[in-house]
Amino acid sequence: MGGHESVLSENLQLTTPDLIVPTLGVGTIISTSPRLIGKMPAMHTIPALPACCTALESHWPLPTVLADTVLLSTHFDPAQLLADDFQRSAVPAPPSIQRSVAKRQAEFLAGRVCARAALQQLEGVSFIPPIGEDRAPVWPAHVCGSITHSTGRAAAIVASKQHWRGLGMDLENLLSHERAERLSGEILTPAELQRMAAGSQDQLALLVTLTFSVKESLFKALYPIVQQRFYFEHAEVLEWTEAGRVKLRLLTDLSSEWRNGSELEAQFGVQDGQLLSLVSIQA
Numbered sequence: 001m002g003g004h005e006s007v008l009s010e011n012l013q014l015t016t017p018d019l020i021v022p023t024l025g026v027g028t029i030i031s032t033s034p035r036l037i038g039k040m041p042a043m044h045t046i047p048a049l050p051a052c053c054t055a056l057e058s059h060w061p062l063p064t065v066l067a068d069t070v071l072l073s074t075h076f077d078p079a080q081l082l083a084d085d086f087q088r089s090a091v092p093a094p095p096s097i098q099r100s101v102a103k104r105q106a107e108f109l110a111g112r113v114c115a116r117a118a119l120q121q122l123e124g125v126s127f128i129p130p131i132g133e134d135r136a137p138v139w140p141a142h143v144c145g146s147i148t149h150s151t152g153r154a155a156a157i158v159a160s161k162q163h164w165r166g167l168g169m170d171l172e173n174l175l176s177h178e179r180a181e182r183l184s185g186e187i188l189t190p191a192e193l194q195r196m197a198a199g200s201q202d203q204l205a206l207l208v209t210l211t212f213s214v215k216e217s218l219f220k221a222l223y224p225i226v227q228q229r230f231y232f233e234h235a236e237v238l239e240w241t242e243a244g245r246v247k248l249r250l251l252t253d254l255s256s257e258w259r260n261g262s263e264l265e266a267q268f269g270v271q272d273g274q275l276l277s278l279v280s281i282q283a
Contacts, residue, residue: 046120049113050085052076052106053154056117062267063244066280068163070118073155076110078102089113094131110154111147118158119143136223146170146220150274157278166281168220172213174273177201180208187212189236189251206270211237213277214246214266221279226254244268246277 049055054075061073081102086093091112097105115137116128122143129137129145139145145158146169157169175183181204188196188211196207215235223229234252246266253259268277 046117047090048088049074050076050081050089050091050106050109052078052081052085053089053110053113056114061269061271061276062278063269064267066157066159066164066278069157069159069167069280070122071155071157071169072114072118072121073153074110074114075152076106076149076154077152078106081106081109085109091116091128096131107149107154111149111156114154114156115145115147115158118145118156122158122160134223136220144224146217148276153274155276161283163283164280165283166221166225166279168217168222168279169276170213170216170220171274171276172209172216174270174275175205175209177205180205184208187215187232189233192236206275207240209275210240210246210268210277213275214248214268214279217266217277217279218248218264221281222254222258225281226258228254230254238263240268248279 056072056074058070058072060071079102082088086105086109089109091109093105093108097108100108112128116126119125119127119140125140127140129139129147132138137145137147139158142161143158144161144164144167145156146167147156148154148169148171150171150173153171155169155171157167159167184193184196184204187208192211196204199207212232214237215232218235219230230252234250236249236251238247238249240246244267246268248264248266250258250260250262250264264279264281266277266279268275270276
């Protein structure tokens, strides 16, 4: 999140710029197509999937389906990455990705394949978001979106800005109880630490992972709007439910609209040892 992202990602071994998972309940099925991209309009030729990725899925993994959005995900395996996977899938590899290890190449490729297919489904265009100067994906001017990935899973969500001003999505591996305890002071504010201490210790690992992830999602959703970096101490989780609802509050002024005390809602889901969070800001 902001400047904390690279440091905490390295310390926590969490992934933070880009799925997952039904929530703690049963997710809503939007499409049961076994190979979604095969169902897309024939107006554009759809490049082949890279060998390291599974067929794209459109299962909605969170409590509330967002209207007028497209969310697609895939599983990926860096061990299955082939030398020609970028060429095969027609995804340009930036120099920084060309120099990276197979894991980074596979997760980047999986995320961009999801993003391109989501944009194709949304608008019928083929577009791969490049990496911007701030390391964030660069979307078409009239589109907002987010890419996320963690161990073996990647996803992207997109929407027209006519409907959604900002979307931020983040996928993390759940921390162990011991690591959550050790790292909670780096992620949680003093007030959040107090609430954590008063709650069930059985949920500590979930709470710390959730707090980290939802603040990453908040940054992804708000930064393109306010164009100002902010950090973990500049937002707090006020409350959350096992049904996947979260309430957040800003603790700093980011713009004339987004001021200290502004509250936002988020949602999350957990499955197979991973947590997905989403912050969405309506137009």
